[in-house]
Amino acid sequence: MSSATLKGPAAQAVGPTPRPSSKPRRSGAVGRQTAAAWILALPFAVLFLAFTAGPVLGSLGMSFTDMKQRDLRTPFAVNGVGFDNYVKALSDETFRKAAFNTAYFVVIGVPLTLVVALAAAVLLDKGVKKFQSLFRVGYYLPVVTSIVAVAVIWRFVLAPDSGLLNTVLGWIGIDGPNWLASKTWAMPSLIMMAVWRNFGSAMIIFLAGLQGIPHTVEEAGQLDGASAWKRFRYLIVPLLRPTILFTSVVTGIGYLQFFEEPFVMTQGGPLNSTLSVSMYTYQQFGFGNYSLAASMSYILFVVIAVLTFLQFRLLREK
């Protein structure tokens, strides 16, 4: 009934001078659809503008002001300071350290995750026909679990003497370090955990990609006498290029924001060696430096956007 009441004005908007033929009926149909579409879009649009699109712009605006915690109740009574927050962030030694750590986490973590994911996908696709779904579900399990909980567990796995990892390493004669207390090993520990938790997600996508490649491709390679590795490297990997692109972008975006891992496992230490940009942004927010935190989050946002764009360009060509 609401569409009947809305039909009139909407139809007028589409065609103000109705013709006697089938035209008015047609524009009436379009009007009804337009009205229905906006009714259906309205709740989303309101929530989306208020809680996503608005804050995206708000964050940008805030990053050019001197807003602090004391301005919380009067967010519009602040002064513009131009690019001061960006200058401050980029010349802050600790922020640079956090940026370096984040780059470290991404540059090592993303390729490692994809290699493990691809290896697992090939293993399941080629070798494990029986119980394949069991393995697929098993490898995917960590992806659905809370990073906070996983980080708590891994703190015990990585404990120096009573931990699971060093015990297992001890069996083969390796004296493992005190992972999380070492400036050298803390970051690799976080990367190791991230790979463990996330490879299942990329693996599922790779599996779908592999299953989409026709058998004739492999058979052609076999006829030409190419070894299994060469078939994989020169026939399968190029065909997986779009999938690899996609998983690297999605994994990269996630890793650039890593936060829970240092929050729970190291609090950014030792000596800021695992402090991430997200973690530092959160700390500045906690200190009440709202506009500085906003500028830091925007730097991260721009880096994410640029890297995503570059990855698409890079992998699309060739």
Place this chain on the structure above:
Amino acid sequence: MRRWWIYLIAVLGLIAVAAPFVWMLLGSFKTDGELLRVPPTWLPEAPTNGNYSELFGKANFPRYFFNSTLVALVVTAGNLTFCSMLGYALAKLNFKGRTPLFVLVMGTLMVPGMVTFVPLFVLVTNAGLANSYPGLILPFLVSPFGVFLMRQFFAGLPDDLMDAARVDGTSELGIFGRIMLPLTRPALATLGILTFLGSWNNFLWPLVIAQTEDKYTLPVALALYSTGQNAQHYGLLMAGAVVVVVPVLVIFLAFQRHVTKGIAITGIK
């Protein structure tokens, strides 16, 4: 010949994936003293449910569990409702503004929560919703991902059904609600589970907005316990991790078909 070692690698991989969870489960029944033992024990020597009774007694975890469940259920209901509405409009209805709307929604698909949380905190605080359930819930009631998933699914349904219903005089909203929506049950199941899991595991926003203990969700409580005065209370933390992880594992194992299908539809977790 070739088969067995492939299976061996696959099984070793599975053990590596599962070991931390098994370690967690076994550890939750150990005392703090046993958890510090060198070399560590596998099976608890004297299994105790002390960690759990403390967790559900003194530590107020039933409250956090309730908060997490309430938030996740409302967020899921919101996403199912609002994302399917817009997804349908974008996939099946002709209207002005369709393309810009779609571009706008997709443009924010990858916007990280990190970018929006500061102004969002200011907004929610000034709306008087800090440290409240609406404050925890409202920002997550809709998601671009949900719209994308539902739009993809609706786009795959035939137009004939709608045309037939129009000829019969069904209203546009009736076509959506009574004819098309029931056909998307598989997509709704996928979206529902992914949203529930995402909300259950969400951390940054609840950490920012839940200021008193009675509004903590499970991940917030666990993270603050593990970095606060209970940092050395290992058994309690293990049991806490079990309470956070096990419901999710159960839901995932029961509905895993839908989860992997969602990844196939959209390519995104």
